[in-house]
Amino acid sequence: MSIGKGNSIILRLESLFFQYPTLHKEIIHNLNLDIKRGEIITFMAPSGTGKSTIFRLITGLEQPTSGSIYIDGLKSDNKNQKIGYMPQQDLLFKWRTILENVILPLELKGLSKKKRERIGRERMEIFGLSGTEKSYPHQLSGGMRQRANFLRATLSGESILLLDEPFSSLDAMTRLSMQKWLLEQWGRQVDHQPTLIFVSHDIDEALFLSDRVIVFTHSPLSTYKIVDVPFKRPRNHDQLLTSDGIRLKREIMACFDWKVQKS
Numbered sequence: 368m369s370i371g372k373g374n375s376i377i378l379r380l381e382s383l384f385f386q387y388p389t390l391h392k393e394i395i396h397n398l399n400l401d402i403k404r405g406e407i408i409t410f411m412a413p414s415g416t417g418k419s420t421i422f423r424l425i426t427g428l429e430q431p432t433s434g435s436i437y438i439d440g441l442k443s444d445n446k447n448q449k450i451g452y453m454p455q456q457d458l459l460f461k462w463r464t465i466l467e468n469v470i471l472p473l474e475l476k477g478l479s480k481k482k483r484e485r486i487g488r489e490r491m492e493i494f495g496l497s498g499t500e501k502s503y504p505h506q507l508s509g510g511m512r513q514r515a516n517f518l519r520a521t522l523s524g525e526s527i528l529l530l531d532e533p534f535s536s537l538d539a540m541t542r543l544s545m546q547k548w549l550l551e552q553w554g555r556q557v558d559h560q561p562t563l564i565f566v567s568h569d570i571d572e573a574l575f576l577s578d579r580v581i582v583f584t585h586s587p588l589s590t591y592k593i594v595d596v597p598f599k600r601p602r603n604h605d606q607l608l609t610s611d612g613i614r615l616k617r618e619i620m621a622c623f624d625w626k627v628q629k630s
């Protein structure tokens with residue numbers, strides 16, 4: 368079944384239910400959510416309630432107990448290849464150079480060595496990674512490694528990128544500059560602006576990055592509050608200190624007064 372390719376909805380979760388077979392509690396209960404093409408979204412909910420599980424369902428690593436996931440109009444199956452994924456901790460292969468790491472998606476697509484290295488070098492320059500082509504991951508700072516991870520995710524060429532707390536391991540200053548940097552890179556991709564879906568525990572980060580923040584209000588994940596973020600792009604962190612910024616923070620904080628179902 369299809370919801371119509373070319374529709375402005377790029378991701379639809381429809382009547383979604385999920386429970387791990389080994390876990391007594393349900394994680395997702397009748398979740399319905401539409402995400403538009405090119406949006407930047409952040410999912411927020413307390414730890415351990417199932418945000419990463421939603422990502423595992425979208426990537427096809429887990430199958431819903433019932434319900435459907437539509438990606439770009441098509442009902443997804445477990446062989447879905449249309450998702451780029453950037454995990455919480457960097458997953459760069461330590462035995463590969465940075466160039467070899469970032470061009471991995473092009474290698475998997477079968478591009479010649481010459482072509483993938485040319486594209487990789489060009490993109491590394493844009494992403495501020497020139498000079499690290501022959502370095503190994505352990506030789507780079509945390510911020511640089513996350514740049515390489517983000518570059519690898521964008522080279523997957525997919526229209527949806529899932530970013531699971533991508534900055535959580537970074538210090539506060541690096542984190543702020545990485546948020547700004549990531550929005551700048553996203554803004555440059557005029558022809559192919561992917562839909563970005565973040566998981567974050569950080570209210571400021573969610574407000575700085577997102578068009579909409581989806582704050583789940585119960586466990587199992589089912590209902591949520593949508594907080595629309597009206598700040599114009601390009602953004603700066605000062606916007607968070609305005610009366611609008613403070614009002615939005617209060618709105619999100621008010622959603623966190625909820626009880627987690629015991630397992």
Ligand SMILES: Nc1ncnc2c1ncn2[C@@H]1O[C@H](COP(=O)(O)OP(=O)(O)OP(=O)(O)O)[C@@H](O)[C@H]1O
Pocket residue numbers: 387389390394412413414415416417418419420421
């Ligand atoms: N493969 C699995 N098998 C069984 N239970 C699992 C599995 N993966 C996760 N869980 C459990 O499912 C629940 C939701 O986990 P999940 O990682 O999705 O939460 P989260 O909201 O992303 O957490 P965090 O914010 O801490 O990363 C937790 O209770 C977790 O222990």
